[in-house]
Amino acid sequence: MLYVKTPEEVLAMIESEFAPLGQTETVPLSDAMGRILAEDMAAREYVPDFDRSTVDGFAVPASDTFGSSDAIPAILPLQAPVLMGQGADFSLDEGACVAVPTGGAVPWDADSVVMLEYTEDYGDGTIGVAKPAAPGMNMIFRGDDVYPGKVILHKGRVLSSADIGALAAIGQVRVKVAKKLTVGVISTGDELVPPEVQPGPGQVRDVNSPMLEAMLTAFGCKVINYGIVIDDEALLSDKVKKAIADCDAVLLSGGSSVGVKDAACRIIESVGTLLLHGIAIKPGKPTILGKAGEKPIVGLPGHPVAAYFITKLFVQPLLGRLTGRDMTAYTVTAKVTESISANHGRAQYHCCRLTEKDGQLCAQPIRGKSGLITTLAGADGYFCIDRDCEGLPQGAEIQVTITGGV
Amino acid sequence: MLYVKTPEEVLAMIESEFAPLGQTETVPLSDAMGRILAEDMAAREYVPDFDRSTVDGFAVPASDTFGSSDAIPAILPLQAPVLMGQGADFSLDEGACVAVPTGGAVPWDADSVVMLEYTEDYGDGTIGVAKPAAPGMNMIFRGDDVYPGKVILHKGRVLSSADIGALAAIGQVRVKVAKKLTVGVISTGDELVPPEVQPGPGQVRDVNSPMLEAMLTAFGCKVINYGIVIDDEALLSDKVKKAIADCDAVLLSGGSSVGVKDAACRIIESVGTLLLHGIAIKPGKPTILGKAGEKPIVGLPGHPVAAYFITKLFVQPLLGRLTGRDMTAYTVTAKVTESISANHGRAQYHCCRLTEKDGQLCAQPIRGKSGLITTLAGADGYFCIDRDCEGLPQGAEIQVTITGGV
Numbered sequence: 001m002l003y004v005k006t007p008e009e010v011l012a013m014i015e016s017e018f019a020p021l022g023q024t025e026t027v028p029l030s031d032a033m034g035r036i037l038a039e040d041m042a043a044r045e046y047v048p049d050f051d052r053s054t055v056d057g058f059a060v061p062a063s064d065t066f067g068s069s070d071a072i073p074a075i076l077p078l079q080a081p082v083l084m085g086q087g088a089d090f091s092l093d094e095g096a097c098v099a100v101p102t103g104g105a106v107p108w109d110a111d112s113v114v115m116l117e118y119t120e121d122y123g124d125g126t127i128g129v130a131k132p133a134a135p136g137m138n139m140i141f142r143g144d145d146v147y148p149g150k151v152i153l154h155k156g157r158v159l160s161s162a163d164i165g166a167l168a169a170i171g172q173v174r175v176k177v178a179k180k181l182t183v184g185v186i187s188t189g190d191e192l193v194p195p196e197v198q199p200g201p202g203q204v205r206d207v208n209s210p211m212l213e214a215m216l217t218a219f220g221c222k223v224i225n226y227g228i229v230i231d232d233e234a235l236l237s238d239k240v241k242k243a244i245a246d247c248d249a250v251l252l253s254g255g256s257s258v259g260v261k262d263a264a265c266r267i268i269e270s271v272g273t274l275l276l277h278g279i280a281i282k283p284g285k286p287t288i289l290g291k292a293g294e295k296p297i298v299g300l301p302g303h304p305v306a307a308y309f310i311t312k313l314f315v316q317p318l319l320g321r322l323t324g325r326d327m328t329a330y331t332v333t334a335k336v337t338e339s340i341s342a343n344h345g346r347a348q349y350h351c352c353r354l355t356e357k358d359g360q361l362c363a364q365p366i367r368g369k370s371g372l373i374t375t376l377a378g379a380d381g382y383f384c385i386d387r388d389c390e391g392l393p394q395g396a397e398i399q400v401t402i403t404g405g406v
Numbered sequence: 407m408l409y410v411k412t413p414e415e416v417l418a419m420i421e422s423e424f425a426p427l428g429q430t431e432t433v434p435l436s437d438a439m440g441r442i443l444a445e446d447m448a449a450r451e452y453v454p455d456f457d458r459s460t461v462d463g464f465a466v467p468a469s470d471t472f473g474s475s476d477a478i479p480a481i482l483p484l485q486a487p488v489l490m491g492q493g494a495d496f497s498l499d500e501g502a503c504v505a506v507p508t509g510g511a512v513p514w515d516a517d518s519v520v521m522l523e524y525t526e527d528y529g530d531g532t533i534g535v536a537k538p539a540a541p542g543m544n545m546i547f548r549g550d551d552v553y554p555g556k557v558i559l560h561k562g563r564v565l566s567s568a569d570i571g572a573l574a575a576i577g578q579v580r581v582k583v584a585k586k587l588t589v590g591v592i593s594t595g596d597e598l599v600p601p602e603v604q605p606g607p608g609q610v611r612d613v614n615s616p617m618l619e620a621m622l623t624a625f626g627c628k629v630i631n632y633g634i635v636i637d638d639e640a641l642l643s644d645k646v647k648k649a650i651a652d653c654d655a656v657l658l659s660g661g662s663s664v665g666v667k668d669a670a671c672r673i674i675e676s677v678g679t680l681l682l683h684g685i686a687i688k689p690g691k692p693t694i695l696g697k698a699g700e701k702p703i704v705g706l707p708g709h710p711v712a713a714y715f716i717t718k719l720f721v722q723p724l725l726g727r728l729t730g731r732d733m734t735a736y737t738v739t740a741k742v743t744e745s746i747s748a749n750h751g752r753a754q755y756h757c758c759r760l761t762e763k764d765g766q767l768c769a770q771p772i773r774g775k776s777g778l779i780t781t782l783a784g785a786d787g788y789f790c791i792d793r794d795c796e797g798l799p800q801g802a803e804i805q806v807t808i809t810g811g812v
Contacts, residue, residue, distance in 0.1 A: 030619060195575075202492040374453050
């Protein structure tokens with residue numbers, strides 16, 4: 001017997017029932033943005049690979065400048081300058097200095113760089129230094145940033161543009177990432193017509209197929225959209241079996257009619273194991289989860305807003321689990337603009353619009369009588385009212401998850 | 407004479423010197439995720455288009471159930487049921503009720519739906535209703551959600567998956583969006599080698615080209631990468647002119663050598679107008695901005711971390727301006743894990759890693775002596791220390807902009 005589970009129980013079940021697939025591929029750095037790193041990335045060399053100046057100035061042994069001042073500058077003979085992009089694999093002459101550009105290499109026995117501003121070129125092959133240098137001043141030493149073996153990015157990281165820059169810096173031009181999951185999306189319901197069709201009496205457009213395709217593509221999956229299947233158990237069963245054969249995971253977005261959920265349960269039991277029948281959240285209670293072999297099959301509610309939240313809250317973590325993806329997410333703090341009641345006993349999710357007023361972030365819950373997806377157009381994020389909470393007073397502080405992007 | 411400007415002055419200059427290009431294209435809904443809406447989107451029809459039930463139950467005129475109770479149920483003759491996906495364009499018989507599934511159409515003169523749980527089927531063609539219904543109960547009426555002319559999404563919106571769902575719901579399967587900008591990226595510097603090449607003495611890998619390509623592609627641009635140009639003003643000038651001809655905007659990421667900035671200024675003045683020479687922030691001061699006709703040319707610092715921040719803080723808003731993009735961004739509140747000093751007089755930006763500790767978000771500034779891009783690997787976001795602030799004590803509350811994604 002399967003009972004309705006809490007969100008925490010469902011997330012724990014996802015961890016225990018599913019494991020990372022471990023399927024990886026190697027892609028060029030130019031295709032790695034947003035991909036999931038499949039191994040810890042360690043540097044194989046020193047960054048920088050030579051001692052560099054951080055300013056335009058003169059490289060010196062600091063000790064040659066000790067005691068210098070505006071009144072009594074240290075006077076140092078000038079050697080031929082270090083050129084940008086060239087090495088400085090030579091020693092300074094005794095007591096001499098050398099001009100070095102920002103980023104340029106510093107010769108072996110110089111240990112500091114005096115900024116141009118504190119020097120004077122006497123024009124006779126000598127430079128006056130008006131301020132004592134301290135060893136290490138205005139320099140970066142070899143390996144200061146990174147050294148061989150230092151892990152700079154951890155497995156599971158979704159690669160950002162700064163990460164791409166870091167990988168370029170260490171010459172990692174090919175990157176091992178998790179293979180993209182292929183996810184099948186099936187919509188069922190006698191009342192559904194494709195979005196481009198004008199609905200007849202009693203019909204509604206299929207919202208879930210295009211919405212799920214957009215969500216999952218942005219989440220980094222390949223999506224196979226199997227379109228609309230009418231409420232016929234045999235047809236639906238055939239389509240689910242085909243999708244299981246083609247894909248790594250299958251999302252079945254149920255019609256609203258009573259029979260579809262039961263049919264979906266029977267179909268899952270005929271191809272694998274039913275794990276879950278119902279989650280104690282609103283919207284989204286009539287959610288089912290099963291697996292065929294290691295492949296998850298999720299029966300989403302037909303109601304688009306419910307399908308949206310179930311996908312955000314459980315399907316993305318499930319797909320994240322299969323790819324070893326770091327699922328850390330951050331919330332912003334906002335004050336709710338109006339009081340809001342809640343169903344005691346079920347975690348309740350609301351989309352909201354965010355505005356700033358006197359430096360304070362305000363969250364306007366999006367309600368609308370019907371709760372249809374059109375009311376969510378323009379939403380900036382969502383928040384949850386805990387199952388132990390009977391509602392929120394106006395001005396209560398809430399944590400909003402921002403939904404731009406995916 | 408051009409002076410160093412504050413970040414606020416630079417953002418105001420972007421607004422005054424550049425205008426939306428107004429170039430649009432129409433894409434299928436399946437390609438609209440993440441694109442910038444080019445016009446207000448108004449519904450052209452009612453959603454829902456018919457009165458619907460929100461539960462499985464029996465549609466009734468509420469007045470026929472007034473006064474009913476468990477002890478004395480209202481007994482109503484049952485008509486042939488409404489089927490899912492079919493209209494209910496008929497009247498109820500006097501005093502009768504009709505079975506309606508969740509989402510099903512409700513006949514004209516029923517004004518409420520009684521949930522299955524509160525009814526009993528006597529098996530003789532009559533139904534007992536044990537609870538009085540209120541008019542409108544468990545129903546969504548035509549147009550409750552959306553009606554013709556109602557704006558559901560505003561121009562400039564970056565389309566999210568919920569927006570895609572809403573557009574599907576109103577049958578908007580083709581969407582007018584801002585055309586993608588083509589941005590040219592040029593790296594200059596004698597010391598640069600491509601990331602796949604092992605740097606020789608005094609050389610470093612070109613980090614900015616791949617990093618900027620990743621950032622701008624994720625931001626929704628097409629990027630033309632012109633590769634590395636050596637510090638030769640004539641060569642650089644030719645390359646910039648070619649990029650201006652090919653692209654909507656050009657980013658020139660300068661080498662670290664002194665001459666490159668001056669050359670970039672002269673090149674911009676030879677093809678257009680120099681608007682800005684220096685921004686009072688750290689890192690990123692040596693930034694230049696100009697325009698050739700309406701096309702912006704940005705001279706980024708060669709230092710990858712500085713180039714990263716200038717792109718986040720000014721180039722993305724500039725490209726947003728050209729496309730009419732809503733640039734609203736949200737920050738999370740965190741406590742800084744260690745005290746940090748700042749340059750009084752310049753806004754100072756730091757990348758950080760975020761961790762949660764006892765329900766409190768903590769921001770660990772990423773410093774590293776060199777400030778090279780490898781230290782930013784794994785950054786979760788960044789924060790700013792105001793120019794009027796001399797530093798932050800450990801535990802100070804800061805606002806962190808999350809950087810995953812772009």
